[in-house]
Amino acid sequence: MGAPRASPLHAARAGATIAYGLSLVAVALAGTHPLVLGTLAVAIALAALRCGVGREVARAARLALVLAALIALVNALVVREGLTVVLRLGGAGPLGEVDVTAEALVSGLLLGGRVVVVVLAFALLAAVVDADALLRLARRASFRSALTAVLALRIVPVLARDARRMDEACRCRSDAAATGTARGRLAVVRALAAGALDRAVDVAATLELRGYAARRPAPRERGEPWSRHDLSVAGAAAGLAALALWVALGDAAAMRSYPRLEIAGGAAPAVLCAAIALVALAPLAARRGIAR
Amino acid sequence: MSALRLERFSYTYPGAETPALRDVSLVVEPGEFVVLAGLSASGKSTLIRAGCGLVPHFHGGTASGRVTCVGLDTREHGPGDLARACGTLLQDPETQVVMGTVRAEIAFPLENAGLRAAAVARGVEEAALALGVADLLDRSTRELSGGELQRVALAAALAARPALVLLDEPTSQLDPVAGDELIWLLRRLNEEWGTAVVLAEHRLERCLAHADRAIVLEDGALVCDGPPRAMLEWAADRAPALQTPAARLFAHAGLRPAPAGVKEARATLRAHGLLDGAAGPDGAGSAGDPEAGDAGAPRATGAWRRLTGRGDRIPTALRARGLWHELTAGRAILRGVDLRLRPGERVALMGRNGAGKSTLLRHLAGLQEPTRGRVESAGRVALLLQHPGDYLLHERVADEASSAALAAVGLTGLDERHPRDLSGGQRQRLALAVVLGDGDERPAALLLDEPTRGMDRAAKGDLARRLRAIGAQGTAVLVATHDAEFAAALAERVVLLADGRPIADAPAREVLAGGWHFATETARILGGRPAARPALVAEEGGDLLRARMTVEATP
Structure with a gap:
């Protein structure tokens, strides 16, 4: 649970912050283009540092990297697809002939990278979302x-x-x-x-x-007014969701692992990554407000 | 409508053979401040739990008679319903707080009552301001000290502005300053909001002066109900363990009526001409007297002594030499502490919270490595930390320690009992047996960290006797404590720690007679008139007063 109101993500309402984190996850799940995954990882790391929760996210990253390495290894050993053999391990008991292909290796690394990004996004969420606010959100x-x-x-x-x-x-x-x-x-x-x-x-x-057992439902009423942090974080969440759709449905981050590795190049992935970084970090750059 | 009414109420916990409350009848009127007194296991906590509905709704068991809390019969209304009429605060601050932030904690009971968001926000603001926790509202509850947690829990209990607040030894886990602050807060709530207060408490000297009435329970039965003075008079004959130090002082001096607090005691003595607001308590300087110069201050070891090693001929049980405990961030918890304990010596280590007492004990017992300096001991160093329950791992008392060790702490015959079923005092003694071990490997030093927390006076007296006996066998005893009365009863020497270093190291009589905070109640009462030998405990004070009366009476 994060320290209260230490950053825009802390200050924003829990619903907006959760939507922001889930949109980051959605982008990572929409595609495995290495540039997109790299951009997401850097954006999350920068967001964590800006929010003062770098240590918590780094702790999660250490675990995620171990998991990613394991996924890459298993994928390389188990997947029989791919045309570029880089290592012949010969007969390996029940696994039969094991040939490690460059495609399986890269595909495993990208799958691991996706897991790292998802773990980082959830670690960021856990560190900045107030559990009490979450409870209030889930009350009904x-x-x-x-x-x-x-x-x-x-x-x-x-x-x-x-x-x-x-x-x-x-x-x-x-x-x-x-x-x-x-x-x-x-x-x-x-x-x-x-x-x-x-x-x-x-x-x-x-x-x-504290009267929990005899709890009475609270009357329905208008919610609190939206602060500038609520608006900017919710806006970023919407923008990221739109980018996730672009990644999933468009060709900008298209990628194919087998039988031969094909990764979209040119200006489109660069533009997409710039857009992801800009949208993800925009709410954290907020400098408006009254100093005292 | 009374705030609390018990009519011939009896209650037995599930599986228990004897009732915890027996035929109790009492009425607490709105706006009254009632102190609930009694030894451990006398039924105080059960009565508090009966008032708020936890008994029998939460605990089960068998009940007869009737309890009405602000007009609500607890037979028909559970704790949830009663929460709106009655706020309750139990002992342990750690488990009294259930939410992540202070604001959410205070809002929780109001949200459970189904209030609108605006009403919840207002309730939070009002309760936070009234309880002095407004500056903590956005803090995480994990970061709060015990005193802060207890104040936050009280704010949550009072957020719905109940007509009655029930408190079960709320100060037992707090240091004296935080405990006194809480009692003053209760008095303010009682006076300004008219909230009726029922406070179960062991340290009567802390709260009796604020009370309108005192009720005494003994083995689950109500045995005394009256104004504080009347209760003290009753206790003088029937339950001496419940007397406050001031009341015992007056009883020994043959003075009546027994005072409910220091102010009242001093007023009576002044009226009798036995106290005049003169200078310090005695001719000799004292640690707490700012005019007393460096009396009581720890003496620096002379260079000559270091060169010749003469000082090292003194037999030593435990010694710290230039002990430093520096945090990575830079702050120092201990700053070059030098401390020597002779075999059999009994020393009290005092100081405010954060002064470094517990850290020093951990270093002396070898639980931590100092950044500089070293610890030397003549043998094993035993350490009893604050929570005796942490030492108890097995399901039978006999499995925790040998029969010789159990006999040494007076726990013979309890071999088959489960350690968790023992009383607080018995658990403390069992933990003591666990750290002391068998007689043939007696430790060179025994260290205890706040051993009297939550203990009644009888249990404290018993512990002091046992520690004196351990000291008499040659084991040095070092006790970190906030309890000046216990320090006076046990220690020959007091070391006062502040900001990680000793600021006074002198005989107990010198340190505890001259202080303001670090002083016994007897010393505070008699502190207005010089005496050759200042009195620390009630018995000495009584003798001193009788001597003064004789002088006054002599033509």
């Missing part, structure tokens, strides 16, 4: 499910703190060595789970005391 559809999700998010750092404390306590025991054994570790896990249940019961009692 499924309040209880949304609240459960929010509470799960809230209890995670509490349990992490409990685990750290218990780890320290274990190191302070006179029989500290015993807790290092498999049986000892099991006892720690069991105690932590019991503690988590206690915590959950306490939180449930608090929910009761």
Whole structure:
């Protein structure tokens, strides 16, 4: 959950920010042109830095890169299409003859790149969207499910703190060595789970005391007025959605992996990428507003 | 219509053999400030939970009699319905807050009540301003301190402007400053909004002066109900553990009536000519007296002593030499701390939150590596951290520690009990047995971090006795505490820490008699008149007052 109102994405209403993130994902899913994927990754990274959540997104990127490498490797070993053989591995048991083709290798890398972009977009969303605002947004559809999700998010750092404390306590025991054994570790896990249940019961009692069980539906009323950040982020989301359609239906980012690699070139992909970068970063360049 | 009414109410928790509340009848009128007193497991928390409907709706169990909260019968209305009439605050700030930001937390009960957005926004603003949390509104609840969390939880409980607020030891997890602030806040709410307050609390000296009435529970039954002074008079005969230090001081001096607070005690003593608003409490300088110069300040080790090594001939159980704890970002938590504990010495480590007490204990126990300096010890260093429950991993008491260790802390006969079923004091003792281990490998030093949080006075007294016994066997005892009364009862020496370094290191009598915040209640009451030997605890204060009375009476 992000720090409140630290950037235009934080300040915009949750609906607009979620639409913005999902539009980025839509562009990535619409095509696998390397220029488009690269542009998206750079745009998301710049957005994360501008919003002060670079560290959170970088953490997700590390995991995504490992996943991408795995996808590329598996794709290269498993896919039998492509005409340009770059490596002959010979017989590999149940896999039969394994020939690694340049097309399968590039296709795997681009699939991995797509996964990286999707993970980065969701990491950005998780870092900038206020979970409480999300809960408010989902209130009418499924309040209880949304609240459960929010509470799960809230209890995670509490349990992490409990685990750290218990780890320290274990190191302070006179029989500290015993807790290092498999049986000892099991006892720690069991105690932590019991503690988590206690915590959950306490939180449930608090929910009761705040009137959650006897919840009354709020009357329908006009929503809040749209701020300039709401408008610019929602506008960017709409623009990205339009670009995603262009990628999916047009030829600007056309790409074919098999039997031979064919990637659209010329000015069209460059124009498309410039448009994606411009639209994605435009709301973050907002400099209007009153200094004090 | 009364704010809270219990009529012959009895309640037994599911699976329990004895009732937690027995035939309790009481009425709290609108606008009253009531303190609920009693030892641990006397039924205070159950009564609070019965008032807000958690008992029996949330906990189950068997109930008889009737509880009415602002006219709503809890047999027909659950906690959700009662939430609009009655705000409730429980002990643990961590689990009292369910949302991500302070604004969302305060808005949550109002949204649950189905209010319009404008009404919710107004309720949030009003509650935040009244509770002094307006500057926290856009902060994440994860970033808040315990005191801030508890204030935010109180704001959420009061956002719907209930006629009654029920509080179950809300200060037990807070440091004294945050605890005092919370009590003052309750008094302001009571006076300005007319909110009836029912406050269950162990530290009566903190809240009795603000109360209109005090109720005492014993084994689930109501045994005393009256004004604070009357309750203290009753406690003098029937429940000495519930007496405040001021009341015990007066009882030992043979003075009546028992005062409800420091101000009242000083007024009575002044009226008797036993107190005159003169200078410091004693002739000798004290750490808290700004005029006292460097008395009590830690003495620098002389160069000659370092060269000759004469200082090192002193037997040492545990020693920190020039200990630094510097964060990567640059801030230093400990700044060159030198501290030596002799075998069997009992030392209290005091200081405000963030002064570095817990960090110092972690370094001394080897849980952390200092950036500079070193720790030397004559043997194993045992550390009991703030939450004793963290030490308890097994399902039987007997599996946690040896029978010798259990016997040493007075837990014989509880072998088959589940550690989570023990009382707070028993759990503390079990954790103590876990860190102390068997008798044949007794630690050179025992360190305890805030061991008296949430304890009643009887349990504190018991802990002090056990720690004195451990000290008598040669183990040095170092206790980080905010509790000046406990420090006075236990420690021979007090080290005052501020901004990561000791600013006073002197005998307890010197440090705890002269301070303002770091002083016992007895010292604060008697602090107006010089004495050769300042009194720290009620018994000493009583003797001092009797001596003064004898002098006054002599022609």
